Amino acid sequence: MCETGHCFDCAREGYVNLLPASHKRSKDPGDNREMIDARHRVHQARLYHPLAEKIGIIMKALIGQNALVLDLGCGEGYYSSVLHQVAGKLRVHGVDVSKPAIRIAARSCPNAHFAVASSFDVPLASRSVDAAFSVFAPTGAAELARLVRPGGYFLDVSPAPSHLWELRELLYDNPRAHEQVVRELPSFEQASSEAVEFILELTAEQLRDLVAMTPYAYGGQRENKGQLARLDALELQVAFSLYLYRRLPS
Incomplete structure (x- = not known):
């Protein structure tokens, strides 16, 4: 129960739903189930593990044990899970507007705390976060400034210009x-910036999943998508830009 008397039940999977109905833009906000399942399979195959490992290494170098790290737009919790493995004993919290994604996250990473909530209205106290990060997820500057303590960090991961170029x-x-x-x-x-790039050798099934988890599932010329569907394998470059920001004293 919060200080105003509101109660929030913990779901069987271990997450809480803190997204008010009045804040939803649709009945089921966030990514659809097909996209969520495809991305989960890609992550289970460890195709993006070098990126997740790099995030963990950066966080480990910045903050101490028992620090609070916030995964904004956490999806199925893959990066939160790898962060635990790489960086050790951290208090990891993740938020996403998609309830199906948060259900998977809570099952996949039981050591973290997950909530259905917006990255623009995070149910955490002001200046309570030691470090936050987002991977391809929208975030609000004002909410980041409220959440991250002075001297804390925010890591923004976005696609580099050559990301998925062959696709x-x-x-x-x-x-x-x-x-x-x-x-x-x-x-x-801005404290630093760096790139993470590597090559994926995808099977036909992995290629279908990677397309399904991205906006490319809805784009491209029809005849080109037909050609793509007939491929048995594809070598694909993935490239990410990582921008690290430090919260200024206020």
């Missing part, structure tokens, strides 16, 4: 590189 070449006649955007975050200073 885009197959789907589009005139593919474009991802636009590289460095965010301006009031109350933060």
Whole structure:
């Protein structure tokens, strides 16, 4: 029970639902079940493990044991789970608007705490977070400034220009590189930036899952998507930009 008398039940899987109905933009906000299941299979196959491991290494170097780390837009909790494995004893919390994703997260990473909630309205106290991170997830500058303590950190992971380039070449006649955007975050200073790049050798099934978990599931010319569906394998470059921000004293 909170200080205003509201009660929130813990689901059987171990998460809580703190997303008010008035804050939902649809009946089932967030990614659809097909996208969630596809992404879960990709993560279970450890295809993005080098990125998850890098996030854990960065966090381990920044903060001490028992620090509170917030995974914004955590999805199925994959990065939270690897963070526990790499960085040791941290208090990891994750939020996402998708209830099906949070259910998987709570089962997959029982050492963390997960809630159905918006990254723009996180049910945590002000200045309670030692470090936050997001992987391809939208976040609000004002909410980050409220949550992260002075001297704390925020790690923003976004697609680099060449991310999934071979896939885009197959789907589009005139593919474009991802636009590289460095965010301006009031109350933060950029501390560092680095890239993580590696090659995936995908089976046909893994390729279908990777497409299904991305916006490319709905894009591309029809004839090109037919050609993609007939592939037995694909070598694919993945590339990420990691921008680290430090919360300024206030």
